[in-house]
Amino acid sequence: MELRHLHYFLVVAEHLHFGRAAEELRMSQPPLTVAVKKLEQELGVQLFDRTTRSVILTPAGRMYLDRIKPLLADLDKANQELTEAGLGLRGRLNVGFVSSASYATMPSALRRFRELRPNVELVLHPLTTDEQIEKLLENSLDLGILRDPTRVPGVELQEIHSEPLVVALPAGHRLGANEQIKAEDLADEDFVLFPYKYMSGFYSLVHSLFDGRTPPRIVERAIHQETILGLVAAGLGVSILPASVSRFQMPEVSFHPLVGEPKTRLYAGTGTPNPAAQAFQKCLLEADREG
Numbered sequence: 001m002e003l004r005h006l007h008y009f010l011v012v013a014e015h016l017h018f019g020r021a022a023e024e025l026r027m028s029q030p031p032l033t034v035a036v037k038k039l040e041q042e043l044g045v046q047l048f049d050r051t052t053r054s055v056i057l058t059p060a061g062r063m064y065l066d067r068i069k070p071l072l073a074d075l076d077k078a079n080q081e082l083t084e085a086g087l088g089l090r091g092r093l094n095v096g097f098v099s100s101a102s103y104a105t106m107p108s109a110l111r112r113f114r115e116l117r118p119n120v121e122l123v124l125h126p127l128t129t130d131e132q133i134e135k136l137l138e139n140s141l142d143l144g145i146l147r148d149p150t151r152v153p154g155v156e157l158q159e160i161h162s163e164p165l166v167v168a169l170p171a172g173h174r175l176g177a178n179e180q181i182k183a184e185d186l187a188d189e190d191f192v193l194f195p196y197k198y199m200s201g202f203y204s205l206v207h208s209l210f211d212g213r214t215p216p217r218i219v220e221r222a223i224h225q226e227t228i229l230g231l232v233a234a235g236l237g238v239s240i241l242p243a244s245v246s247r248f249q250m251p252e253v254s255f256h257p258l259v260g261e262p263k264t265r266l267y268a269g270t271g272t273p274n275p276a277a278q279a280f281q282k283c284l285l286e287a288d289r290e291g
Contacts, residue, residue, distance in 0.1 A: 005039045006068055008032055013065045016055045088275025090119040096132040097145040099224050101266055103244035105161050108287035113280050120276050128198035128223055136271040143277040144269040148201035154271060160284045161266040166246060166255045168232045168239040182259045183209040190237035192228050195221040206240050209262060229253055
């Protein structure tokens with residue numbers, strides 16, 4: 001049984017006229033008549049009573065119409081949804097993000113994407129950069145928002161945002177009155193930083209500021225910048241973080257630019273090509289351009 005023959009039956013049943021049905025189907029009447037007769041032969045029942053003056057559905061034809069019409073409608077809907085999914089207009093998009101992205105371009109990009117792709121279910125996963133790279137390689141994430149990632153085969157990276165690094169100091173710190181701070185001024189300080197295991201690229205970036213000098217003395221490690229700021233506020237050490245984190249107001253912590261304004265960067269990382277992920281990446285870039 002051919003699917004098109006079911007569609008032919010449906011159109012003839014709606015018009016109860018082979019000529020008008022053929023016109024709607026943009027075909028001549030004889031092939032339509034042959035196709036309906038073939039369907040009746042395959043089913044073993046007569047679907048239409050035909051005379052020279054009229055075409056009417058038989059009781060079996062009416063029953064078949066009641067069954068087949070919603071099935072074909074569901075099939076059409078499924079085909080349409082499948083097409084939309086292939087275009088990235090429908091489906092699910094798994095997006096990972098580092099927590100510091102919440103203070104940069106991510107909120108604006110999320111609003112933009114939800115407006116443009118309302119039928120895409122957006123599932124957000126707060127993860128560190130290295131966790132995201134692992135999941136991108138496993139194809140359990142469609143897109144990741146990464147902080148200073150190390151390039152690895154199988155993950156495409158595109159820069160979406162750059163910003164200066166700042167020094168976070170506890171209240172009353174000896175350097176608190178400085179408008180800007182030199183990296184060498186921090187040589188004797190205790191540091192609170194992200195662990196290398198989860199943020200290896202950012203960790204290496206911070207260490208590069210001390211090339212040729214004593215590396216930072218790390219006394220505490222934390223995954224989330226809110227935790228790092230809490231430890232700084234408690235006086236356990238200082239930290240170096242993206243400037244956007246300063247939007248997280250904490251009275252016991254002050255933020256100071258580094259001399260030379262070294263930069264940290266956010267990247268969109270993708271693995272398997274995905275049209276919805278490409279659309280979200282475009283939203284991230286547009287959000288960054290608009291500031």
